[in-house]
Amino acid sequence: MIRSFILVAASLVLHLAAPTRLWVGNSLPLSDTQHSALLWCLKWALTLWATTDINSILNRWAENKWLWKTDASGWVWGQEIAVVTGGSRGIGACVVKQLVSYGIHCAVLDVIPLSETFTDDERRLVRYYKCDITSPTAIHSAAEAIRSDLGSPSILINNAGIGNGSTILDIPFENVQRLFQINILSQFSTVKEFLPDMLAKKKGHIMSVASLASFVSLAGAVDYSCTKSGLLSFHEGLGQELKYRHKCPQIKTTIVHPNWTKSAITAHPAVEAGLKRIGAKLLEAEDVAGAMVKQIIAAKSGQLILGPGISPKIRALPLWLQELVRDSQAYVVNGSGTTG
CATH class of the missing domain: 1.10.287 (Helix Hairpins)
Structure with missing residues (x-):
């Protein structure tokens, strides 16, 4: 500015002050x-x-919830505790590894054990809790164990997510139900468990991993697109409640919108061939995790758009342009199956 x-x-x-005739250099009079x-x-x-x-x-x-200054002085990384859902592999594991590099203790909620990529040194700061996040009861039990073992978390990263590759008519309802439970309903449960302690301390950071599908619905992945646009509403509404219901704008909230990233979803045959067809360049999981952790360490709220900057503005375009964008992605997800 x-x-x-x-x-x-x-x-x-x-x-x-300019003269009537302006010379540019020595030879180009205007x-x-x-x-x-x-x-x-x-x-x-x-x-x-x-x-x-x-x-x-x-x-x-x-x-930043109308706060002019971002004060990271209250964060002592060696004393902070982060909860990461789906942190055993993929983007979640990369996030955990990078958080640990700052000395942050991490509690991983997942149904599969930690991947072999974690070193012995990293595992000293990581505690794994087997937890099916489709179950509020399981989340509560894991939260109680975390508070008993480590203390009250100040960072919550809702990273877990799956994708299905079927049309509305073809997808079994139980697959839709499970995807909603993992991708969005679980976040209501995790926030209910960990936000009260953050409010008591007036310090915390809640991060949700959405997608560019928050802005463009995909044929063959309508359920996935619904959950990601729903997460955007969740993020916006949570911010409003922190400001006006809890009077605690100090708690940070971030939503992350990665473009297609190398993961179990993009490796699925229902998606992989479509991405090759449109020549999509995939993000590395480490790069997505790096942007997420950088936001945590900066103690800032916001939206992270990890892809074309125009993506959030698509909904403001004329309808015919919006439809052309959707048409260009119509066969990216073309098959059947699930990644979870």
């Missing part, structure tokens, strides 16, 4: 008409630049 004001001021000085055109372009370009900067600042202010 400061650089925009400097440039605007410079343009005003130029406008007031006529009065060209000079006026240059000033007009400069004025509007700088105005647009300043407006963009101001908009970015307002966006960051809003994301």
